[in-house]
Amino acid sequence: MKLLHTADWHIGKQLNEFDLLDVQQDAFKQIEAIAAAEQVDGIIIAGDLYDRAIPSTAAVKAFDQMLQQLNITDKYPIYAISGNHDGATRLNFAREWMKQNDLHLNTKVEEAFTDNVVVGDVQIFMLPFFDPQDARMYYQISIDSNEMRTIEQAMTRVVADLEQQFEPGKRHILVTHFNVQGTDNENYELTSETTSTVGGLNTVPARLFKNFDYVALGHLHLRQASPTRTVRYSGSPVKFNTKEAKNEKGVYIIDIPTTGEIGITWKTITPSKDLIVLRGDFEKLIDRDFYSEQPKPGEAFYSIQLTSRPAGKNIRKQLEDIYGDIVELEYHIQGDETQAATEQLAQRVAKTKSPEEIIGDFYNEMMDPAQLTEQQQKWVEAALIDIRKDSEA
Amino acid sequence: MKLLHTADWHIGKQLNEFDLLDVQQDAFKQIEAIAAAEQVDGIIIAGDLYDRAIPSTAAVKAFDQMLQQLNITDKYPIYAISGNHDGATRLNFAREWMKQNDLHLNTKVEEAFTDNVVVGDVQIFMLPFFDPQDARMYYQISIDSNEMRTIEQAMTRVVADLEQQFEPGKRHILVTHFNVQGTDNENYELTSETTSTVGGLNTVPARLFKNFDYVALGHLHLRQASPTRTVRYSGSPVKFNTKEAKNEKGVYIIDIPTTGEIGITWKTITPSKDLIVLRGDFEKLIDRDFYSEQPKPGEAFYSIQLTSRPAGKNIRKQLEDIYGDIVELEYHIQGDETQAATEQLAQRVAKTKSPEEIIGDFYNEMMDPAQLTEQQQKWVEAALIDIRKDSEA
CATH class of the missing domain: 1.20.5 (Single alpha-helices involved in coiled-coils or other helix-helix interfaces)
Incomplete structure (x- = not known):
């Protein structure tokens, strides 16, 4: 069985005020083309389908059309879950009808148990994002109890209960959406824009998933964050912030033989409108020799880091005339270290500590x-x- | 063919701050029981499924379960449209999957043409609420044109185009959601809470529908507003304001023979928690002989019109202790005529004039x-x- 693994579509997301829908539509078409070329048997979408609980009507319409294309027109089974950005209840609407056409979309913890799917040799479990409070409600744990205060505690119980449902002789696949930490990942980087923390209340150790043959993760937006070989983030198909600008985007093709090693192949997606970070002083940035090497206005989003504070006015306007869509304009002035240091500290704190810890x-x-x-x-x-x-x- | 005709569910609506969801759930169960007793072949829901474009998550969940019950569990085909209260784009999500299970939900003008349904001898057209601007966009009429400035003008064209699709020898049913005015209705009353007007920009003359065998309307909440025998409002299944308090609620059973007169039978719904209007001076309302004749606290919603202004304090509190849920408390004082007259005038204006006219x-x-x-x-x-x-x- 061959599955395509993608996640974190965040349909409707904007880069500051810039609409990403066109770029997302294009990435979607590339995903569809990869699925066709690879002749996959199904498509995993591991959460954060939308960017927020109440998406815009344009996002709702676009997402509906994408699902129609993959599931009704192209006839791929879909194995999807809600992520922390999705509104679990709203996204749950109409799932019973979708299920009848092999579009499986779980948004509640309990559905991981009631709605897993067996296809040939493979059993697929879809466990949506949840927080400890959701798990305590599901397990009817009293509000005063100390049980399941962390997501690790809750996940330990959930995984044990999922394993009870393992059909013997099958390969077991999990689709889920958390900050999962591994031990054998040297590239580990925090790249989700959501508040997450290393070793904090919000992380799940990869070892909990050791009995699954493959875990298709969503939440962190770079595949480099994957904790182990078979517990893996596909990353988002589109670059959502400057930290992701230099990294390639794409999807995984997962080849699941009846026995033996799972095949994992990376397929890249080329952004129709790239996100490019430029750094330098103002004179360099307005130098024709420099900017003529960059994509033309409208062909890329630019994040610009100025290393000098120019004297003139309308700096943004001048740069926009040259580069087009500037999603970020920041000053990174040497000597101006107090401000830079404060910003960096704030960023580091937000990256490495959970809100609870802060x-x-x-x-x-x-x-x-x-x-x-x-x-x-x-x-x-x-x-x-x-x-x-x-x-x- | 036998169809149940209902409309204006307004799931998620509140009576002032009082949640109606329980009453709506109960009315739903009665509708389901009527459908079973009458052995209908399908259920028409003529718009205003939700109360607003972005309903609460509780409303989304409740409505999803109602549709599941009728369409998946009970296996009734459903013929539904969006009304002016619904968000047409949001409600459109997943309709392609629902359609595969004979749940037809049209929310765009064009779907009235692309998605009509033939069942045996009967052809059912579902035309959602739209405004002249929607029709002008659909017909690609330039923004400066004077064509289709009113809903009557737009509807004339839409109906002519629908008639082009009439299959000969069939009975033709239309499901739609407008303020339709008739000539042979002496009981005509404006009862929708939305801005509507008699003979204004927002009304449609019933004669436009003369070639349909039955028109199942939504929008006005009392069946007494029905313009003709076969162009008919079912009204809402629940009382939504004090103007509806004295009128019976229910649904129609429509019996459609191959030829001859359409059978129309009214089936009442008994509210699990009624809406009762009480009028009198304070002394009467707190008199045990009077209030002991009324439903007990929690068993009804009360709208109270006081004809005297009592001297004491905490009037509302005293009345709540006796009656429970008071959704409205108004003073209708004789002599205090300026205020009453102003209020009545404002109400009359809002009822009889469109916003454009005001x-x-x-x-x-x-x-x-x-x-x-x-x-x-x-x-x-x-x-x-x-x-x-x-x-x-």
């Missing part, structure tokens, strides 16, 4: 010094979950 | 006197359409 650090600093009590930690966690859920209601 | 009148009054130019009228109309469309985006 709040804990802040409390510690302010209260001279003191730790949050366990009860206070629970309140913080509950408040953060509420904030996330509110954005869906 | 703006025109206001302009006329302010400009001492002057009429809006044709160009100004177009701007007003475009602005009003934008306001409506914005609520969907």
